Amino acid sequence: MNSRDTSKRPAVFPIGSFDAQSIENALALMGPKWTTWTVMTMVQEGRPLRVRDVAARLPFVSEQLVGKRLATMHTAGLVIRADTRRGAPYQLSTLGESLTPVHRTMADWSRTYLSSGATAEAERVEDAVQRLRLRHTTAMVQVLDAGGPMRFVHIAEQAGLDYAFTQHRLLRLQADGLVTRTGTRHGDPYVLTEAGQALGPVYATVEHWSAPLVTRWTPAPPAPIATAQRTHSGVPLGADGARTAAALRRSAAAPTSLFNHAPQPQPRVSASVTVQSAPGRSR
Incomplete structure (x- = not known):
């Protein structure tokens, strides 16, 4: 028992x-604002998206800002692009999906x-x-x-x-x-x-x-400090x-195995919900 x-x-x-x-x-x-919204949108769509496609699903964020955020996420390794053409779609990397x-x-x-x-x-x-x-x-x-x-x-x-x-x-x-x-x-x-x-x-x-x-x-190994300032x-x-x-x-070190349940799909972020809950907390 x-x-x-x-x-x-x-x-x-x-x-x-x-x-x-x-x-x-x-x-x-x-941490950069709108990163989570962008990741969840791409998870829900399950396909490569152009900047304008993501922006269309986040009506409270400008297309220009969505483009900047996707560029930042690309540098961080959260999204990838199929090629280097201007306007090429983005998709989540393995890291982003995880x-x-x-x-x-x-x-x-x-x-x-x-x-x-x-x-x-x-x-x-x-x-x-x-x-x-x-x-x-x-x-x-x-x-x-x-x-x-x-x-x-x-x-x-x-x-x-x-x-x-x-x-x-x-x-x-x-x-x-x-x-x-x-x-x-x-x-x-x-x-x-x-x-x-x-x-x-x-x-x-x-x-x-x-x-x-x-x-x-x-x-990198830290440079030696001769005298500590106080x-x-x-x-x-x-x-x-x-x-x-x-x-x-x-x-x-943390435990290497942390999940004992299958991942569940993220809830969809509908336009009506996002408008009602648009940024209620400023940082």
Whole structure:
């Protein structure tokens, strides 16, 4: 009986077990506005589309902007073209097609913990990406997951960030519903919200999706730093790469097999739904 009950429990993905830099890089590829809408449109059509074809299905985005976004996605490897002729159609690459489970997981997380209202799936996913993609957000979430409640000075020290940056990022994390304070007084500790605590499956799908790109993001060895500069608070401010490396030393490899169910088709983004839910959150 006990073993049967255990087998029915959902998989657990510890937030601290993922590589924060890989997640940040992957979210950067997904982050430019209208990327999710474009990917979902191309998934639904299931055939190569020209810029004007995509724009016709996204009436709230100009054709010029759709063209720019597809060019950016082409550079990122999310779409490919059959040839180099001007006006040649685009189609999703294998990498772009594999975003479907990432979108589904993000939409489920958003619907459960952020907003259960009627919102177009693509808008829900784009909103989730914007909440998660900022630099060092993942590292700070990992620090709070491991040691919260924590005062901001301790978060800064654990993440290897300076105090001013940490305060600024915590304000944004609060606005995005990922972090809250335990009291109203200055200096009260911060903790993850329920939405922040539930990010394990989201990070798992994002890191799994980013695995083929790891070699592209392997950084060159950092240049030696003779003397670390310090702020008035005593926190090292060296190069950005050095701070990021310090923040990521806690990271470990993620599970290689993350999905135990077949991908489900993305819901269609009809014109009526997209007009009603046109960008409700500005970033």
